[in-house]
Amino acid sequence: MPRPDLRPARRLLPFLLVAFTLLTACAPAAPSTGPAPAWSADSPAGEIARWMRRACRGPLANRQCTEQNLVALVGQAGIGRAMEVLDTLMRVDAGVRTYGHELAHGMGIAAYTGPQTMHAAFAACPAGEGAGCHHGVVQGYFLDLVSQGRMPGTAELDALCEPHRPNTFLYGQCGHGMGHGLMAVYQNHVPRTLRACDQASDPYIRESCYSGIFMENIVLVTHPHNTTGGHGATQGRHGADDAHAGHGDAHGGHGASADHGSVDHGTADEPWQPLDRDDPLYPCSVVGEQYQPACYVMQTGAMLYLNGGSVTDAGHACEGAPQRMMPICFGSLGRDIMALAEMDHARSLAMCGRVARMGGGQGELWCMLGVVQNLVNLAATADEGMRFCRLVTADGHKSECYRAVGEQMLTLLPADEQRGHACQSAEPGFVAACRMGARLADAAREDQVR
Structure with a gap:
């Protein structure tokens, strides 16, 4: 069998494949503070985790309680210890494992205390949980900009990630977090935010920034609590003015641009619709070619949300993507299958088998690669x-x-x-x-x- 050309997928997947576990996480329950903490900042992570499970009646049963306690722990014991507690909770509670990446986002936002210490906080984040902590620190920076009414330009975007350039992992994660954060600055309007990412000088940062935008765009619909604005509100920070801006039914601003064949950036003031139930490839189907790899690497999160979790339907939708985007789309499906399979490797492999005859006979392979790359990325x-x-x-x-x-x-x-x-x-x-x-x-x- 000839070896498939997987270069487009592999160019993106090393730092983009974070588990899209929002598809299976239950809706957050009402906050519950529980009994007073019986631990100190110096207590072992296991002891703090046990208290947290009791106080919140099980993290899966009361997610907001867990998040609030973890965020508070960041201020009390530092981001390293707080992430250690999250790691402990993930090992013992299957519910936490389904949204550990999103919890890490919120903890990263809490770790950001100002631009002077941002790079130190970013570097202090552990590499696990799909780098959610790193993304959150960068989101905190942009929430800070929003609160001051400041708009970042090329100088700010280039300076943001430059200290981390020597480390490819940190550099890419910084760019991805930039996309999440810029969505708050531009009120979750994808065309405006893509144009903002375009201001970054480094193509690698631009591409990873695009991926953060498309991920935030999907989460905005599936679980608004997990967006940049939602995290900011949870922690008392000023998020985007309207986390639901542009959610009308009309496809506002979807006209084709003569220059890019993409969403017309000249209509940036028109409403933006994040997803379209009638088009499983949207918004990838309306953005320019330069944005499509970053869009398709996230798109099956939207497909599975809209089709009720049908792997087969998502696979058929991926077959409708442009030929060069198919490996990326099926790789995205592999990542999301991990959540549907509840991190069970054998079940993930079996689910990838459902698309074996798709994608010219390469669907199963591409899906499988999405699973394994995400496993390495999540655990670091x-x-x-x-x-x-x-x-x-x-x-x-x-x-x-x-x-x-x-x-x-x-x-x-x-x-x-x-x-x-x-x-x-x-x-x-x-x-x-x-x-x-x-x-x-x-x-x-x-x-x-x-």
């Missing part, structure tokens, strides 16, 4: 990705799986020795595939142990 280690690859049975797919794990590690482990060591945990016969993905010098040599 190769371990879960390796465990998933061991369940893959077809040699061709298994090889691509391990190769994808190696590629994901490029942004997480800068040293060749680190990536080489991680690849040694691959199955005999597939270490070379992992090393090839990790771009190690001897990767072309066939693995001798078969």
Whole structure:
């Protein structure tokens, strides 16, 4: 079987595939403060987590209570300890695992205390939970701008992520958080916000910024509480003036531009409709080509929300995407399948099997790669990705799986020795595939142990 061209998907997925668990999370319950804390900032994370579960009657049963306590903990014990407590809750409570990334967003916003300390807070965020903490710190910066009535330009956008340029992982996550934050500045109007991202000088930052915009656009509809404005309101910050601006039924501002073939930025004052029940590819179907990769890498979150969670229907919708966007769309489906499968690797693999005959026979492979890349990205280690690859049975797919794990590690482990060591945990016969993905010098040599 010829090897599929996965370059468009792999160019984006290393830092964009965060779990879109909002699809399966239940609606937030009314806040509950519970009993007074029986712990101090120096208490072990497990002790704090146990108290929090009791105080909130189980995090899944009372999500806002959990979020409020975690946000308070950031101020009391620092973002590192607070994230350690979140990690503990995620290990023991399946409910928290379905929205850990979003909780980390809110905690990151709480960690932002001003522009002078923003870069230190950003760097202090742990890499887990799909970098939600990093995204939140950047969102906090933009909520601060909104409260002051300031509009960022090229100088501000370029300076924001520049300190993190040496670290590819942090640099990309900063750009993604920029997209989330700018949506608050521009009142969740996608065309305006895309134009704002266009002001960034670095194409890598622009592309990751676009991805944050499209993710925020979907969450705005599916769970408004989890948007930048929603987090800001939860924490007493000033969010966007109207988190629901432009939600009319008309497709305001959807005219094609002669320059870009995209949403006409000249009609930026017209209303914006985030999603369209009659078009599962919208808004990807109306934005210009330069925005489509970042849009399609998020789009199945919208599809599954609108179709009631049908993987098959989402797969057929992905087949309607432009040819070069299909690998990205099916990869997006793989990411979202993880939430539907409740993080069960075998179930995720079986669900990807439902699209095996789609995408010219490549749907299952692209979907599977979306799963494994997201597993590595969420945990910020190769371990879960390796465990998933061991369940893959077809040699061709298994090889691509391990190769994808190696590629994901490029942004997480800068040293060749680190990536080489991680690849040694691959199955005999597939270490070379992992090393090839990790771009190690001897990767072309066939693995001798078969």
